[in-house]
Amino acid sequence: MHELSLTQAVVDTIAERFGDTHVIAVRLEIGKLSGVVVDSIRFCFDLVAEDTTLAGARLEIVEPCGRGRCRSCSQTFDVDDPIVLCPACGSANVEVLSGRELRILSVELSGEERPCAPRAAAPATPE
């Protein structure tokens, strides 16, 4: 269930960056070859966002399809499976061009700042 850690990282990143500003929506990009289950992210999001400035925020997720290019025959093709094989020549020597994205694309913020319930301090990280 690495999706819980990922969701926590997203919420922490946004909450720290925008301080007390209320977050209305979060837009994520999770590639179809990333190994991350989008439904699990959705499940975790409300739980993790509770008591933060992201509480109640709308979660939008775009899921780019995978694209690959065969290093053997130079064919480019769609990839919908984490096991990437060239459909033309069968080679496994494939460069994945897209589909492994794990990014926070954008956030929609409320125009008015509003105090929120106190958040937990971020865990101290040794330098």
Next chain:
Amino acid sequence: MCATCGCSGDARITDTQRIDARTTDARTTDTAASTGDPSLAYPHAHSHSHGQEHPPSHGHGNPPSRTVMLEQKMLARNDEQAAKNRTWLAERDLLAVNLMSSPGSGKTTLLERTIRDLSARVQVSVVEGDQETTFAAERIRATGCPVVQINTGAGCHLDADMLARALRTLDPPPSSVVFVENVGNLVCPALFDLGESARVVVMSVTEGADKPLKYPHMFRTADLLLLNKTDLLPYVEFDVRRFREYLDKVNGRAQVIQVSVTRGDGMHDWYDWFLGLVA
């Protein structure tokens, strides 16, 4: 992560070398605390509120909003800490090897034998990752090797921050080797860079040759595949050639070394491999 509320960051780090060590923060415990006083066994920094301070209704109609583009990696924080770990390790000329596998593949037994066989040649320290208990760390400690246990609680993998804290507790000597035994899991650890020098996946022949296709993300990231328990090959249906074919479909660059840790087969190939990284 906390099983009660889903919050993260409560991994416990146990220094089994220093029984008298005091807790240095809410998430770091010593052996005495983890095995003695039950009130200290689960130190959990529950500083955040579970109350209802947050108004259920926001009470504003359609406030003006603005969109901010971030284009930021979701794992940026972990990757930044992993980069710091990598620098920290390099400054001390340390080789860190991240060992990943399903539970029961023989990681701890591999380490016990490796430490004993190479004690005269290289200094080894170990970071043990498990959800609970210090069993693995106690086994490593019995070899005389410095070891720190990370208990992830509900967590299913180690992350770069956990390793950073464990390394500072462990304080390995310069120009030595640190083995990081990740939580037994063929899914989640694949995603998290720890700052390690090399990633090794351990797999036993009892697990079936099709594992690379079933867990492609894990096998894709491996630098080395240690195929363990080869002494059992006569008794199980495991086709080594087919396994290599399956592995090639997800990772054509990983080297495969066959070992039987209990019998000693292939261990010198494994030692040559990681000592080659030290050189």
